[in-house]
Amino acid sequence: MKAYTTHIVLWILILLITGCEAKASPLPQIQAEEKLNKVLPHNTKPIKMVSRVLSPSIPILMYHSIGSKSQSTLYVPPKVFQKQMEYLKMSGYHTISFKDLKSWKKGVAMLDKPIIITFDDGYSDNFTIGYPILRKLDMKATIFITSDFVSTTNHLSWDQLRKMEESSCIEIGVHTRRHVNLIKQNPMQLKDEILGAKKRVEEKLGHETIAFAYPFGRNNRKVVKAVKEAGFEFAVTTQSGLAEQKQGFLTLSRIRITGSQSMADFERMFP
Template sequence: MKFNKKNSGNIILFSLLIILAAVLVIGIKKDSAEGLDNKDTSTQLSSVTNNKNTTNTDSNKTEKKNAAEKNNTKKTDRFEGLTLTNGDITVPVLCYHDVNPKQTNDMLMDPVKFKEQMQYLKDNKYTTLTMDELYGFLKEDKKIPEKSVVITFDDGYIGNYTYAMPILKELDLHATMFMISGMLNNELYVNEKQLKEMSDSDAFEIQSHTAMHEHLATLTEEKQLETMKTAKEKLESIIGKPIEYIAYPYGESNKNTRTAAKNAGYKLGFSLDGAMADKKDNNYNIDRLYVSNNYTMDQFIKKLTTAPRDPQ
C-alpha cells in the first residue's frame, strides 16, 4: 500500500481524535466517581450531624425532664426536722370569722392585728395543721409537731379572700374556711371562683358550715342531715375535693346533730366551747377557741397557750 502525505495526515488526525475521546471518557468516569464519593461523604456527614443533633435533642430533653422533676419534687414529710408526738397533748383550734379593716364588731378582725397574730405563730415555730392532720392525730394516733395549731374561719366572708389569704401565703401558713354553701356569690361572701382559688392554694382548704347557717339544735335530725348533705354536695361540686369536716353554726349542737354529721359523711364536727382539742373529744364535738378583734396580743397568747381542756 502506498502512503502519501495526505493519507498520513488523516491517520494522525484520526489517532488524535481517538486519544481525545478516550481522555474525555476517562474524565467523565472520574467526575462521576468523585461525585458519588462526594455524595456519599455528604450523606455520611449529614447522617453524623443528624445523629449528633438527635443526641443533643435527646440530651436536652433528658436534662429538662430531670430539672422539671427536681423542681416538682416536694418534701413528702412537711414535719421533717420537727419534734413530733402522738401523746396526750392539746391542740388550739382558733376560730375567726372575717378579716376586714372595717371594725364594726369584735368578729371583724383588723388585718394588721391578724397579721401580728399570724407572725407570732410563725416566729414561735407553730405548725398550722390541715384538717386531715388534726384528724390523724386525734383519731388515728398519728404524730404531729409538739407546737401545733389549727386556724379556722367560719361563714366564708370576702375578707378571708381579700385580706387573710395574702397574709397566710406570705407567712406560709395554712387555714380552713368553713363555708355556708347557700351564701356563695352574695355581696359579703366569696363567690364560686374565689372559693375554688382559695381551695387550690396552699393557704386555705374549704370545709362545710351547713347550707344556710341554721340553728341546728332547733331542727329535727332529718332537717339537720339535709342541710349538712346539701352543703357537702354543693361545695364538692365547686372545688372538686371531698368535704369531710363541718363546723356547727353558732357552735350549737345536740345528740341529733352529731348523728346527722356522721350520717352525712363528715369525719369531724366542730363546736365552739372555748377549750383545747384533745384525743378525748367526741369526733362530732371538737372544741375550738373564739378569737375576738378586741383581744390584745397578751390575751391572744394566753388563749393560745393556756386555754383549758374540755372537762368532759
C-alpha cells in the same frame, strides 16, 4: 470503755425506737415514750420527745371576718391578724388542716406545736385580706362556708374558693346551707342542711370535704348523728377551749379570737 458503753446505750435506744415504729398498729405515742424513759439510766437526761405532737389537745382558733368594723366581736383588724400569725410562726407553731388531723386521730406523729386556724361563714375578706397574709407566711387555714351564701354579697365566690384551695394553703369545710340553728330542724331539714351542703360543696369543688362547723356552735345528739351520717370526720363547736380527743372528733372545742384581745393576751394564750 466509756465510748463503748455509750454505743450500747445508743443501740438499745435505736432498737426500742425502731421497734415501736415497725408495729402495724403502734402503741399510743405517749405509752411508747414512757417505756423509753423507764430504761434510761437515772443520770441520763431522757431524749426530749415530749411535744404537742403527742398531746391529747390541739388549739383550734376561730375567726370570722378580717376587717375593721369595730364594735363587733366577729371582726379582727387586718393588722392584728397579721401580727398574730407572725407571732405563731415565730413561736414555732405549725398550722395544720383537718386532713392533717387524721394523723392525730390515728395517733401518728405530726409536726411539733400543731395549731388549726379556722374562719366561719366564708366572708370575702378571708380571700382579700386573710389569704394573702397566710400565703406570705406559708401558713394553713380552714374556711367553713355556708353553701347557699357562696357568691352573694360579702361572701366568697366559688372561683375564690377554688383559687385558695389550689394554693394548698386553704382547706374548705362545711357550715350548713343556710346557717340555721340545727337543734331546731326536723330530720329532713337536718339532712338537707348538713348532707345537702356537703354534696353541693363537693360538686362545686370536685372533692370530698371532711370538716364541719355547727352554726352558733349549736348541736345535740341528733345533730351530731346527722353530721356523722353525712360522712364528716371532724366537726367543731364554739365551746371554748383546746380541742381534746376525749371530746369526740365531732364535737371539738375552739378558741374564739376577737378584735378586742390585746397582743399580750394572745401571746399568753399560745406560749
